[in-house]
């Protein structure tokens with residue numbers, strides 16, 4: 001048991017004459033899943049003796065550091081190796097999917113979470129727009145609601161749906177009701193809602209099956225595309241699952257322009 005911080009800290013506190021310090025914790029969103037019921041969704045006091053880093057205190061609460069994306073101490077973002085002081089007030093946030101924290105995060109240069117979606121049967125065009133911009137957007141018109149929920153929970157995907165009833169399940173942690181009906185407006189809505197402009201990465205995902213694309217040498221596509229396409233273009237990409245070939249042509253320029261226009265308007 002020597003590695004259990006809780007035990008060590010309690011032992012230290014029980015030692016007569018040891019001065020201990022108090023800090024205050026508040027854990028947010030799904031980080032509460034790791035806490036006992038008396039500490040969920042509330043500010044609570046944490047006492048310790050001796051020097052202690054914030055990461056050690058977080059681990060003492062049995063929160064995996066891989067689940068933590070932002071630590072705010074007395075109003076400022078701090079790193080895991082911050083030494084705690086008496087009366088520190090600490091807010092700990094999970095991996096964010098709802099807004100871009102890269103500019104204020106001292107822990108990592110980029111948010112930990114890859115923003116991933118699963119879309120219901122009515123949002124096929126939106127799925128294509130998201131893939132076009134490089135986002136992981138799972139869509140299959142044959143998915144039934146329970147399946148969508150299972151996949152969302154198992155793979156931490158945000159459910160996008162036009163069906164409010166689907167979002168009533170208590171199992172769903174990340175779901176969003178898409179307000180717009182027009183697919184292009186829906187795309188803008190999602191980019192804005194989840195603050196995704198900085199994560200655009202066109203020609204990264206297959207528009208057909210959502211798998212990653214891999215650059216492929218021109219010589220290797222000679223028999224896979226028409227002679228006209230082969231002669232006119234230089235850069236080719238292949239889906240690693242369905243093997244469809246994409247190329248940087250006028251389509252790509254239009255897509256880039258389209259994404260640029262979107263990014264200016266959100």
Ligand SMILES: [Zn+2]
Pocket residue numbers: 206207208209210211239240241242243244
């Ligand atoms: Zn594919």
